Amino acid sequence: MPPVARSPDAPVIETRGLTKVYPNSVGDVPVLAGVDMSIAHGEVVALRGPSGSGKSTLLNILGCLDRPTRGAYVLGGSDVSALTREEQAWVRLHYIGFIFQSFHLLSHATALENVALPLHYARVPRAEAEATARELLARVGLGHRHEHFPSQLSGGERQRVAIARALTGRPPVVLADEPTGALDTKTGAEIMRLLLELRAERSTAIVLVTHDPEVAEYADRQIFMRDGKVVDRAEVADGLRS
Amino acid sequence: MGFGRETWRLALKLIVRQPGRSALTMLGLAIGVGAFIAMVSFGEGARRSVVAQFEVLGTNLIKLQTTNPGINPRARAPMPLSDADVRFIEREATTIAHVLPVARRNAGVAFGGEQRPTWINGVAPGYLSLHAWEIAAGGNFEQTDLDERVKVCLLGKTNVRALFGERDPLGETVTLAGTLPCRVIGVLAEKGFSTNGNDLDDIALVPYTTYNTHLTDRVAYAYVEIEPSSKALLDAARVEVTDIVRRAHGLEGDDPNDFTVSSPSEVIRAADRTARILGTLLAAIAGVSLLVGGIGIMNIQLVSVAERTEEIGVRAAIGASPGQILTQFLVEGLILTLLGTLVGVTLGIGVAMLVAENMGWPRVISPSGVGLSAGFGIAVGLLFGYLPARRAALMDPIHALRRE
Numbered sequence: 001m002p003p004v005a006r007s008p009d010a011p012v013i014e015t016r017g018l019t020k021v022y023p024n025s026v027g028d029v030p031v032l033a034g035v036d037m038s039i040a041h042g043e044v045v046a047l048r049g050p051s052g053s054g055k056s057t058l059l060n061i062l063g064c065l066d067r068p069t070r071g072a073y074v075l076g077g078s079d080v081s082a083l084t085r086e087e088q089a090w091v092r093l094h095y096i097g098f099i100f101q102s103f104h105l106l107s108h109a110t111a112l113e114n115v116a117l118p119l120h121y122a123r124v125p126r127a128e129a130e131a132t133a134r135e136l137l138a139r140v141g142l143g144h145r146h147e148h149f150p151s152q153l154s155g156g157e158r159q160r161v162a163i164a165r166a167l168t169g170r171p172p173v174v175l176a177d178e179p180t181g182a183l184d185t186k187t188g189a190e191i192m193r194l195l196l197e198l199r200a201e202r203s204t205a206i207v208l209v210t211h212d213p214e215v216a217e218y219a220d221r222q223i224f225m226r227d228g229k230v231v232d233r234a235e236v237a238d239g240l241r242s
Numbered sequence: 243m244g245f246g247r248e249t250w251r252l253a254l255k256l257i258v259r260q261p262g263r264s265a266l267t268m269l270g271l272a273i274g275v276g277a278f279i280a281m282v283s284f285g286e287g288a289r290r291s292v293v294a295q296f297e298v299l300g301t302n303l304i305k306l307q308t309t310n311p312g313i314n315p316r317a318r319a320p321m322p323l324s325d326a327d328v329r330f331i332e333r334e335a336t337t338i339a340h341v342l343p344v345a346r347r348n349a350g351v352a353f354g355g356e357q358r359p360t361w362i363n364g365v366a367p368g369y370l371s372l373h374a375w376e377i378a379a380g381g382n383f384e385q386t387d388l389d390e391r392v393k394v395c396l397l398g399k400t401n402v403r404a405l406f407g408e409r410d411p412l413g414e415t416v417t418l419a420g421t422l423p424c425r426v427i428g429v430l431a432e433k434g435f436s437t438n439g440n441d442l443d444d445i446a447l448v449p450y451t452t453y454n455t456h457l458t459d460r461v462a463y464a465y466v467e468i469e470p471s472s473k474a475l476l477d478a479a480r481v482e483v484t485d486i487v488r489r490a491h492g493l494e495g496d497d498p499n500d501f502t503v504s505s506p507s508e509v510i511r512a513a514d515r516t517a518r519i520l521g522t523l524l525a526a527i528a529g530v531s532l533l534v535g536g537i538g539i540m541n542i543q544l545v546s547v548a549e550r551t552e553e554i555g556v557r558a559a560i561g562a563s564p565g566q567i568l569t570q571f572l573v574e575g576l577i578l579t580l581l582g583t584l585v586g587v588t589l590g591i592g593v594a595m596l597v598a599e600n601m602g603w604p605r606v607i608s609p610s611g612v613g614l615s616a617g618f619g620i621a622v623g624l625l626f627g628y629l630p631a632r633r634a635a636l637m638d639p640i641h642a643l644r645r646e
Contacts, residue, residue: 060640063559065558065559065639065640066640085563085564086563086564086565089558089561089562089563089564089566090561090563092558092559092560092561093560093561093562093563094561096561098559098560100643104552104555104556104559104643105556106553106556106557107553108255108256108259108260109255109256113252113255117557117560118560118561120248120252121557121560121561121562121563121566122561126248165560169561
């Protein structure tokens with residue numbers, strides 16, 4: 001496994017000419033056409049753009065769930081653009097936390113077990129893993145709901161469990177795909193505030209994919225995408241209008 | 243320890259929290275293993291029961307008979323089995339406990355104007371105990387009756403009913419073959435019909451000496467029943483009897499035997515073989531059911547992999563390696579397999595005991611059968627658990643998370 005250095009000076013995420021091409025019967029379909037971006041430690045970036053602009057593909061590559069066809073993806077100073085599946089899993093475990101629109105908690109596991117799960121895969125002893133999970137659940141305001149199953153929790157509570165789970169491994173990067181998409185406005189705002197607090201405490205970079213301009217306003221910076229490329233805000237506005 | 247033990251603990255938790263699905267997965271294998279154990283036990287129980295029934299007929303017995311001369315006109319007429327043969331065997335043989343000659347003919351039995359045809363057997367007193375034949379009333383004749391050629395007889399139930407009706411036959415005198423008056427000293431217990439439809443109770447027994455003196459003009463026994471001194475000597479006794487009778491009949495070199503020596507143990511061995519074949523057949527059928535049980539585990543696990551696509555995707559996103567996901571599904575499959583096998587073994591033994599109880603079979607639970615089915619069950623469960631586990635491990639997390 002490649003040791004990914006956490007040097008505070010260098011950007012945590014850096015991509016150069018990131019390209020993704022899907023072959024199909026008609027020919028190759030480019031989904032990402034040379035994405036260059038850089039995200040600093042502890043920075044919150046909102047990734048915006050219309051459907052089909054390549055946001056999801058980019059997020060998958062940033063999350064080491066997918067590999068670019070061409071180009072380089074440097075995570076914490078190491079190139080992670082051509083790893084094996086086992087190596088990708090290792091990088092996800094130690095460097096990336098995921099937050100999803102539909103929470104994706106394990107329904108047969110309690111809140112505590114869900115939060116402790118990444119530590120199980122990291123082979124942290126159970127007592128230690130559960131202590132860490134308890135601490136995090138308390139931090140996201142669910143100190144009293146350890147033994148509840150996801151079905152016994154509200155949407156906002158479930159997303160708090162998911163946030164706690166994304167942070168258990170102390171990853172330098174959290175990828176959040178429409179984290180407020182399934183929540184009402186008030187709860188969504190609470191979740192966003194919680195994310196910003198945690199970022200401040202842990203200096204975790206957050207990449208946020210969202211359609212909601214209000215949610216995007218929480219970010220330090222917004223990156224717009226169109227046709228697999230990073231573009232100016234104005235171009236996207238044109239595209240939406242036309 | 244850490245990860246391994248945790249994996250087992252988590253898998254066990256998951257299984258306990260979904261009792262319905264877990265039970266359904268185990269069901270096929272449990273029934274397969276149970277059926278296998280039960281069927282092997284049925285087969286063995288039935289075999290022993292069949293053999294035991296044949297043993298009542300006398301396992302420890304050699305039957306010496308005159309060969310049917312057949313239709314070959316040039317064949318020498320076989321020499322009858324005579325008193326000389328019987329005495330020769332008694333004197334020469336070293337492996338034999340008893341020699342019981344049986345003479346028999348079809349003749350009339352009459353009483354008070356009524357007459358009917360029946361079988362008259364001239365036998366020794368040991369005949370009854372050898373054939374496990376009880377006496378319903380009166381008693382058996384004794385050695386002195388044999389020595390003194392006393393005119394006494396035992397009647398079968400059919401003759402008693404036909405000639406005496408409700409009256410007591412004991413002490414009455416019947417006429418055998420129109421000429422021999424015999425005092426009835428006993429009534430035989432009812433035996434019913436033989437397998438080939440003969441009425442076994444249509445019979446009258448007299449001492450064979452009395453028979454030889456009064457009911458035939460030439461001593462020629464229908465057959466001689468010979469009991470070896472021990473069961474182990476059965477085969478040796480057959481060889482010895484053959485040798486003695488050949489000498490008694492003056493047969494030399496290539497002369498064919500003019501008699502046959504057989505033993506019911508051959509019948510028992512044949513029955514044993516038949517029952518064994520049936521047992522193997524049952525086991526084969528049960529083996530198929532075991533296989534079906536294993537395929538059941540595979541199917542439910544495959545369905546479960548499809549159902550749990552989201553879960554697998556989430557675990558992968560969190561950082562579970564393909565190896566860890568494979569291990570998780572294998573461990574789950576293994577636990578279900580072990581539980582299913584355990585339930586199956588319990589079920590199989592229970593059913594086998596119950597059936598044996600009701601059928602009056604000996605209760606036989608063969609440890610090798612239990613071991614075999616348990617081993618086979620676990621192997622089948624693991625084999626068919628691997629495929630779904632592999633499918634889970636190879637699943638692309640992106641697609642797994644997309645499917646909602």
